[in-house]
Amino acid sequence: MTKRRAAILGTTGMIGQRFAHMLDDHPYFEVVAYCASDRSQGKKISEVWKLPDAELSDDLEGRAIQQTVAEDLSREGVELVFSGLPSDVAKDIEDECAELGMAVFSNASSHRTDPDTPILIPEINHDHLEAVDIQRKRRRKGGYIITNANCSVTGLALGLKPLVDAFGIEDFHVATYQALSGAGYPGVPAVDILGNILPHISKEEEKMKSEGRKILGRFEHGQFVDSSVSILASCTRVNVRDGHLEAVFARMPDMPDNERIASTLGEFKSRPQELSLPSAPVEPIIVTAAPNRPQPLVDSLAGSPERARGMAITVGRIRTTEDSLRLFLLVHNTIRGGAGGSVLNAELAHREGIL
Ligand SMILES: NC(=O)c1ccc[n+]([C@@H]2O[C@H](COP(=O)([O-])OP(=O)(O)OC[C@H]3O[C@@H](n4cnc5c(N)ncnc54)[C@H](OP(=O)(O)O)[C@@H]3O)[C@@H](O)[C@H]2O)c1
Numbered sequence: 001m002t003k004r005r006a007a008i009l010g011t012t013g014m015i016g017q018r019f020a021h022m023l024d025d026h027p028y029f030e031v032v033a034y035c036a037s038d039r040s041q042g043k044k045i046s047e048v049w050k051l052p053d054a055e056l057s058d059d060l061e062g063r064a065i066q067q068t069v070a071e072d073l074s075r076e077g078v079e080l081v082f083s084g085l086p087s088d089v090a091k092d093i094e095d096e097c098a099e100l101g102m103a104v105f106s107n108a109s110s111h112r113t114d115p116d117t118p119i120l121i122p123e124i125n126h127d128h129l130e131a132v133d134i135q136r137k138r139r140r141k142g143g144y145i146i147t148n149a150n151c152s153v154t155g156l157a158l159g160l161k162p163l164v165d166a167f168g169i170e171d172f173h174v175a176t177y178q179a180l181s182g183a184g185y186p187g188v189p190a191v192d193i194l195g196n197i198l199p200h201i202s203k204e205e206e207k208m209k210s211e212g213r214k215i216l217g218r219f220e221h222g223q224f225v226d227s228s229v230s231i232l233a234s235c236t237r238v239n240v241r242d243g244h245l246e247a248v249f250a251r252m253p254d255m256p257d258n259e260r261i262a263s264t265l266g267e268f269k270s271r272p273q274e275l276s277l278p279s280a281p282v283e284p285i286i287v288t289a290a291p292n293r294p295q296p297l298v299d300s301l302a303g304s305p306e307r308a309r310g311m312a313i314t315v316g317r318i319r320t321t322e323d324s325l326r327l328f329l330l331v332h333n334t335i336r337g338g339a340g341g342s343v344l345n346a347e348l349a350h351r352e353g354i355l
Helices: 014-023 070-075 087-099 122-138 151-167 204-216 258-266 335-351
Strands: 004-009 029-036 065-067 080-083 103-106 144-147 171-178 218-220 223-225 230-237 244-251 285-287 313-321 324-331
Touching (some): 029 070, 087 144, 122 151, 122 204, 144 335, 151 171, 151 258, 151 324, 171 204, 258 285
Parallel strands (some): 004 029
Antiparallel strands (some): 218 223, 244 324
8 A cells, every 4th residue: 555645743842753653654654754943954853852662763763854844845745744833833834734735633722723623533523524525625725634632631532422422421520630741842840840730731721621512512514513511620730741640520410330430431432443543542441440540650651552552541440429420531641632643533534535
């Protein structure tokens, strides 16, 4: 099979490095351009590599970083773009790539609220891909943008979806304990976070609500219709490298018991598993009965096969009463909540024939 020609934008960043690792020797895609800002132009990937848990292949380490110019990518025959750009920069560059006919798979928030742009999580809302048809019509050369969600929302939405569908639970509160890598480079100053917890992450609580409702909602008659699910969030930054832990609370009369909640989450599978997409975890939600899990240090890289490491969320400490539910969930913020989410979206688009 001929591989599709891809580019990575923001290669030197937290998300960009994950892209480079996940797309190395990918069965569907071949990265032909590694881009970043003019500050990084000409550097070898080995000079900027900072991921301690992902080894750099011989092929990847010698690749050079180029400046991000949409016209250059178009001339190089790039068909799809994986974007790990900061939102303020991403807006125009992603639009330019899409206008030049490329398919853009973005981590940035700049296009998430566009009325014809899906926030895609293939296990939850693969039907939202329909919006892409509408978007392509307004762009000159049929390109489009598909975003993935904010990293905390991705884990939360994945955990909530089976509970909303099976039991109609609608009223959720969540407290997050978010890792430092979620803030990118250079991130939070060490002096602010060492021995500390920061009880505010700009715009995060609003995104949990608005993105969560769009993702869990429907796409019908050419538009997104938000879910009626209520999500009230309190977000904190903690001194952890990778992995966002989230404490979820829900209330409903006649709450199902622990076993039903656990089996509903643990048995959940969807379109990516049906299609055996290369980065799809066999079990998207891993349920643990251990009393002290999930933990970021132990469980962040959950997921199999090897290509899907970090793509499963882990749920534990499920506790129910007659009218309440509490649980913890953990998501790897730069893999499932970041680069891996976009890679899975592109794999789905490829297999559904829209690439
Ligand atoms: N970190 C997470 O957990 C996470 C999760 C989900 C979504 N996101 C989103 O993903 C995006 C990337 O986040 P990150 O954490 O990877 O950020 P980051 O570590 O700060 O990396 C930013 C990247 O963008 C490049 N860049 C900056 N300005 C540029 C410009 N003017 N032109 C071209 N390239 C430019 C940087 O290149 P240089 O090194 O050359 O400056 C770097 O490669 C953000 O929109 C973020 O909100 C992050």
